[in-house]
Amino acid sequence: MLYHADMHSCPPEQLAIQSEMGAHQGLAHLCLKQSHSLCKRNMNEFLFGYGLLLPPRNFEGHWSLEDKKAFTEIKSASPAYFNAYILSSIGDVDIEWVDSLSCHMEFDPYLNKLFLFRYPSFCLANIPSDDPEQSEKSTIYACATSRDSIGGQWATKADVSHMLQEIILSYRLLFGQNKASRQLFQTLTPFENIPENGKDTFLEQLCGRKQYQSNPNGPKQERETYDLSHDFSILRSRLLPLLRHLASKKPRTWKQLWEDKRDSASWLTFWAVIIIGGMGLILAMLQTVLQIVQVIQH
Template structure:
């Protein structure tokens, strides 16, 4: 029975999957409607002049595009035929990558860059500024470096109160706030560079900090996922100090925002701004916050020295 299911999968689904991939790579404008029509013309999909079947075929193409690009997760359980729906991976937060979760069937006629913009800024181009406010845009322009010890998962969670949420879609990575903009269609190099930045950001936020690596192990990102769905790569890149990545990643103590994170620049700047605005509010947070090592050492030296003087003075009296 299992062999029969695998044979059906190979015979029915894989040809559709592979043809969609080939059509997307063709260097000319592409639409979901156009891809669907091509699949029907080549007898890869059969709709038999049935309107609902044709709409379902378009939804299948839409789903395959999401799975192949990892830009979104299609909502495959929707009861509304003809609409293009994506899953909410950010707990109803409408950030720049998720301005809306649904589009009508009419949007299938638009070229893919315009179609994707209907959901939000899923694939930011290099040096894209997502800020509308003048002060925020100025912050974007003046922020040049990232100091690894000042921006990591430990600082964001323990000092800034950020709740880390794991997502499957690349477009939601490092999403923190709501912005929108325009999107040129990405080249193959753009996609490769974005994926490299995502991996490097994992090293920045987790791998380069001992406390952040410990935090990652406590987060248990695969706690509710069956074992076969676990990603063996994530614990390596986030949970180990020394890690041999198949893609060349240059780790630094200080990163150049524009050079090291051109696609994620806006989101990195937003995180830096948010983290720098948060100050310790308790003795425990003061102990955990070592972003300014000189101030941290001076504070605790004075505190400990003062305690010693008080104890010593009380004994003399």
């Protein structure tokens, strides 16, 4: 679902949605209630009353100065250096699975919690096929708008297609393209307390397998490095806080030091110093032992 309806928290003259993210709201949940009379508006204008559910490409929201700086400075993301395992082990980020598409890739910096949509097959099912009669017929496309509506702050139909593809690709970025992250996914329980017929097997294909059976309507070819402005132009605003959070974290254990290759030059320098220095210490100790043996023999 796009939003999670809240049927019992407001009077009949209001329509409310639930936030599955606790105190964290994000741009898609700026307002949780609005008047029932606003139903007369176009779908996109009505949904805009709750927040920016469908942002346009490369939308720069009303962020902090740090986020605006990151928007201009952080250009790419690589599954080798930005993935669920590194976010969990070095970034101390917890993952919570949600039912609402509007919460996908939202990050709560106060609780270090990342919210992920648990039903990616919804996205795959709604991406238009090559058949003109089937193209853009799903409900989510009825929520799109033209570029000149709502001040250019809402997605067009083309943007919606791109967003659905990006969401599917985001699971590959976080899990599927990294071995440690795939192993991490096997320890997670995205469908805890959900009946068997309510589970999405496509999620396991995306997150738990090195390769998955792609769909003609699915996302484009995977890359070793993704250009955020092109490959994740819709989710860019949600990826940047995560990237900035991870950039501020440093490894704390020897294992994390070995696995953290985000700065390959520093990584090579550090371990070269450790190895060469360690060998020097061992040779010095051996030389000392030999000298002691020689003294004893004489």
